[in-house]
Amino acid sequence: MYIREFAKRDGRHLSLYSRRPIADTIGPSLLEAPADVNPHLRWHPLRGEWVAYAAYRQTRTFHPPPEYNPFAPSDHPGHPTELPPGDYDIAVFDNRFPALTALAHDPPACWVETRPAQGQCEVVVFSQDPQGALGRLPLDHIELLLEVWARRSERLAARGDIRYVLAFENRGAEVGVTLHHPHGQIYAYPFVPPVPARSLANEADYFGRTGRVLLCDLAAAEADSGQRVLYRGPEAIAFVPAWARYPYEAWVVPTAPVAAFAALDGAQRADLARALKTVLLKYDGLWQRPFPYLMAWYQAPLDGQAHPGCQLHAEFYPPYRSADRLKYLAGTELAAGMFANDALPEDKARELQAVDAIF
Structure with missing residues (x-):
């Protein structure tokens, strides 16, 4: 496994993973996150579980045309995306519209218990091919993905405030997918979910x-x-x-x-x-x-x-x-x-x- 790490201009992280060496000429991507990211949790008294609130997620990308695919590699200032061009297999970066983030603070007052939605939401782009699919990747590419999930889990564990890491993929409009470039997500929770x-x-x-x-x-x-x-x-x-x-x-x-x-x-x-x-x-x-x-x-x-x-x-x-x-x-x-x-x-x-x- 080969890895390169970057800090985006908005402070979010970007990690590139590959089965081959990654060129030093690859730089961070251009797309930036909104400024009002501050999710919070509220306690559900009857179910005994936390519910996350992140109203800004209503503005996230919804079925964009190919030229505005935020997961397609690009270094064009007029069409910024999350990923830089170059030869690599898998990319992981902080979600622009997270339901959980280390930056969460000062939850609104409410008569039920509230707390900052501390945690982490990461996007895992499986391939640079927007028409690809996880099942069509070569076996050694899928093996790399399993290792990436391990590395991300270990890194999130090292924060000290994470109690559970869930890797998942939603595929298809039938399950609510709004961006069809092959990708999954990692949610890192400050508690073990129900x-x-x-x-x-x-x-x-x-x-x-x-x-x-x-x-x-x-x-x-x-x-x-x-x-x-x-x-x-x-x-x-x-x-x-x-x-x-x-x-x-x-x-x-x-x-x-x-x-x-x-x-x-x-x-x-x-x-x-x-x-x-x-x-x-x-x-x-x-x-x-x-x-x-x-x-x-x-x-x-x-x-x-x-x-x-x-x-x-x-x-x-x-x-x-x-x-x-x-x-x-x-x-x-x-x-x-x-x-x-x-x-x-x-x-x-x-x-x-x-x-x-x-x-």
Whole structure:
């Protein structure tokens, strides 16, 4: 891995990563952030969780024409973008419209508890190709991305005020994407958010009772069944889980205990990249055009505690059902938190299994 670091003129950071040396002639990009960035948190008394408020996000980029793509490399003062021209593979920079930032201060007064929305929101541009996709990247490029996620997680952990790092990608207008250049995001929270907190509690309970990693045992059970497996390699597995809440939901998991990106070794990264690419190619092959999804990577929190039961993994939530119908969250999902799936995981797994993932 080759890295170059820059400070933008507005104080935001930019990091470039590559499989090849990065030329010294590459400089920082030109686009600057708005001046009124100051998100805050308010406490939800009934749900027992924080809600972030960042009204300036309403002005963020929305389906720009190609000549105004902020993620396309440019050094033209008339068309400034986030990225400089040059030969590199992946770029990471501070989001111009963050829901969490180290600069947050002085939250507005309210009768519920408030606090500055301290944290970090980073954009991860997967490729310079605006028409590209994560699933079409070479395997060693995806391996580099896994290593980038590890480096970013370690850097954010070093701040001391971050408790959880979530890497994710939204793909497709169907899940609300407003900029289609292939990219993901990293959210670094000053607390462990509710969804991973609940999973972590169940993982800790299982480890305490059995001394084993829950997700490793679940992945082994899926491997033994084979009924819903999409990829099985020496270090990783991908499957439609028996407990899927979404049609075509898929999970990608290292087969040995690995708590975080930073704990992956080279062989694990390589096989995890192959498992990830297989799922993405099957999605697009099934859809015969770009398949919409939310991809979220879960790892151990940064609270200074040991989490031996935690397992690094990715979960894919595709909204697509069948005949171009989309699964939107409805009353039981939003109001009660109980998902109702109109499709059996076994049936959807068979559809994906029938698609050849041609690398």
